[in-house]
Amino acid sequence: xxxxxxxxxxxxxxxxxxxxxxxxxxxxxxxxxxxxxxxxxxxxxxxxxxxxxxxxxxxxxxxxxxxxxxxxxxxxxxxxxxxxxxxxxxxxxxxxxxxxxxxxxxxxxxxxxxxxxxxxxxxxxxxxxxxxxxxxxxxxxxxxxxxxxxxxxxxxxxxxxxxxxxxxxxxxxxxxxxxxxxxxxxxxxxxxxxxxxxxxxxxxxxxxxxxxxxxxxxxxxxxxxxxxxxxxxxxxxxxxxxxxxxxxxxxxxxxxxxxxxxxxxxxxxxxxxxxxxxxxxxxxxxxxxxxxxx
Amino acid sequence: xxxxxxxxxxxxxxxxxxxxxxxxxxxxxxxxxxxxxxxxxxxxxxxxxxxxxxxxxxxxxxxxxxxxxxxxxxxxxxxxxxxxxxxxxxxxxxxxxxxxxxxxxxxxxxxxxxxxxxxxxxxxxxxxxxxxxxxxxxxxxxxxxxxxxxx
Numbered sequence: 001x002x003x004x005x006x007x008x009x010x011x012x013x014x015x016x017x018x019x020x021x022x023x024x025x026x027x028x029x030x031x032x033x034x035x036x037x038x039x040x041x042x043x044x045x046x047x048x049x050x051x052x053x054x055x056x057x058x059x060x061x062x063x064x065x066x067x068x069x070x071x072x073x074x075x076x077x078x079x080x081x082x083x084x085x086x087x088x089x090x091x092x093x094x095x096x097x098x099x100x101x102x103x104x105x106x107x108x109x110x111x112x113x114x115x116x117x118x119x120x121x122x123x124x125x126x127x128x129x130x131x132x133x134x135x136x137x138x139x140x141x142x143x144x145x146x147x148x149x150x151x152x153x154x155x156x157x158x159x160x161x162x163x164x165x166x167x168x169x170x171x172x173x174x175x176x177x178x179x180x181x182x183x184x185x186x187x188x189x190x191x192x193x194x195x196x197x198x199x200x201x202x203x204x205x206x207x208x209x210x211x212x213x214x215x216x217x218x219x220x221x222x223x224x225x226x227x228x229x230x231x232x233x234x235x236x237x238x239x240x241x242x243x244x245x246x247x248x249x250x251x252x253x254x255x256x257x258x259x260x261x262x263x264x265x266x267x268x269x270x271x272x273x274x275x276x277x278x279x280x281x282x283x284x285x286x287x288x289x290x291x292x293x294x
Numbered sequence: 295x296x297x298x299x300x301x302x303x304x305x306x307x308x309x310x311x312x313x314x315x316x317x318x319x320x321x322x323x324x325x326x327x328x329x330x331x332x333x334x335x336x337x338x339x340x341x342x343x344x345x346x347x348x349x350x351x352x353x354x355x356x357x358x359x360x361x362x363x364x365x366x367x368x369x370x371x372x373x374x375x376x377x378x379x380x381x382x383x384x385x386x387x388x389x390x391x392x393x394x395x396x397x398x399x400x401x402x403x404x405x406x407x408x409x410x411x412x413x414x415x416x417x418x419x420x421x422x423x424x425x426x427x428x429x430x431x432x433x434x435x436x437x438x439x440x441x442x443x444x445x
Contacts, residue, residue, distance in 0.1 A: 292416035
């Protein structure tokens, strides 16, 4: 692990000292053990805090769209040049943001990290157990090291959940969602949720009631999860951000599973193919369509 | 909706909201009326420019507000007035429909169809089918807000 950190520090030092980038988004050790937090490095000589270990679970792509958003009333504003320390899932999120034209490619340097899987306390995150891309697919500067093997067993929870009856599924879903305190941390942690005004906050039209009616909370979660269709890279940033420990993954992973099954699309792999729900194929499946009886 | 009398449990009739695209399905509904085809009066039509205009949150909000069933209908694939609106919508609704079924909402509550402007008879039979499906399911209970009409 030490060689990887040293190589990463050398890469970041080179980028900053040569002035190739203005800021590097990475990790530093947090104040409690076995945790890291996102950190922004601007000075090539102050990199002693830069960390890379098995607790770097935050998805750093979440900071990118807002860095490239022009400040209100700014006159002479040029977008910054940013480098991001990206493990597999961060890299895939970055590709998604590039495709959705939220970040300019020419101002971005992707430092690809070989990810061994991130720990949640003493356990591996469930997202990492089921990870198919431990090393990002689109990389400018790869850091050497061995990445985790691609997962073979995937979506077992989804299959188990699907096998239950609709009543049981709905009960489990509502039981989980009833823990929600509507802090919207899942939205804030998600790199795909960059909308300046979210449907959950809008008042014209007001999509959701403001109270604690379970129906509104469910509608929020259906809306938020559905907005990830064809975009979710299953990084579990939302799951990790949830202060109430809601088992969101079993619901969120349905969408990437569906998009893969119906349209053969895996988000965040290539910069060329359009996002799945922005395009169509004449021959798309329409089994869900009700035919008028003759 | 608020002006309607309370319906007793015994002779319950479902309320169904139909989102129809202006160019095909709405015209199809019009043709069904002009041709005097009979279909159940449980359906409330909302005209939208295109099936691609329908935000899945409309469907969620309709169910929240006590609607028993939702029908979405647009032009047949290839016939869209805006060339490809219904094709993009098809992907969106294929995923949305599977997703809410996965969560445990009955698939017959939210149905999708294609009806062209010349298919008045098909529109009538479609509405009959959707109303019968929803009658079989009974009043909507999932997702309904407290205090919603019919709740």
